[in-house]
Amino acid sequence: MLDSLLWWLTSPLDYGFMRRALAACIALSLTAPVIGVLLTLRGMSLMGEALSHAILPGVAVSFLLAGFSLPLMMLGGLIAGLVTVAMAGSISTISGLREDAAMASLFLVAMAAGVMVMSLSGSPLDLGHVLFGSILAVDTPTLLLVTLASSAVLITVAIAFRALVVECLDPGFLTLQGRHAGWFHALFMGLVVASLVIGFQTLGTLMAAGLMLLPATSARYWSRRLEGMIAIAVGVALASSVTGLLASYHLGLPSGPCIILLAGVGYLASLLAGPRGGLLQRWPPPRRRQCPALPRHRGGS
Secondary structure (H helix, E strand, C coil): CHHHHHHHHHHHHHCHHHHHHHHHHHHHHHHHHHHHHHHHHCCCHHHHHHHHHHCHHHHHHHHHHHCCCHHHHHHHHHHHHHHHHHHHHHHHHHHCCCHHHHHHHHHHHHHHHHHHHHHCCCCHHHHHHHHHCCHHHCCHHHHHHHHHHHHHHHHHHHHCHHHHHHHHHCHHHHHHCCCCHHHHHHHHHHHHHHHHHHHHHHHHHHHCCHHHHHHHHHHCCCCCCHHHHHHHHHHHHHHHHHHHHHHHHHHCCCHHHHHHHHHHHHHHHHHHHCCCCCHHHHCCCCCCCCCCCCCCCCCCC
């Protein structure tokens, strides 16, 4: 039994493409959930999903102009995401519309434009690769690029962590400390875009937000402390990535959907059994205590 389990865990590592895919999964799992926790604290979870689609036009235009060049596709996706963030912020400032509502409108237009541009290449395979990713196709230069970009995002978060958290919880207090809250909000949105761009090669633009948001929302059912949520979210992402990658190899299933589905299983398990608001903690509902009836006073004449 133990030998079979050891073979199941180690046999895929005999192949170089599996080792590179595993390293890419680890790099993404150490980066995306940290951004996801900060995103959920701000109540902007759907913003991450919208931005994952908003990078598609930049990726598509870069692919159409330069072919399958990952650095240029990542640069195009980064530019498209930042432009979308700037447009959403401008619309919100000018019209008073909520930023997430403006983003929802823009990402639909951006996604349609991206699919239209990709269709001009004439290859459904290319469109599928961009939309759904291909983590098993990660080569050495791609792995190096993903690792360096993930490291840059983590270092930036570490340097500005305190200010990012304060801006998330109380922007006014950050302004009183002599720091402009708007700049840190813009920095954070840039980090969200960068994290999504890093993940599109492996998980595609449609599922890049999955590894960012699902572990982060799972962690909220296990801890109320920020450092605890970050540690749990990273652990859930690592477990989902490694197990999903191994399952996809042994069962012949697509790797990206396997990883995201396992992250979804982790979320459902947390929703059910998590000690911080899980359904089992709320069931049965506590009975409302009733005050004993007071004796009625009988007045005499």
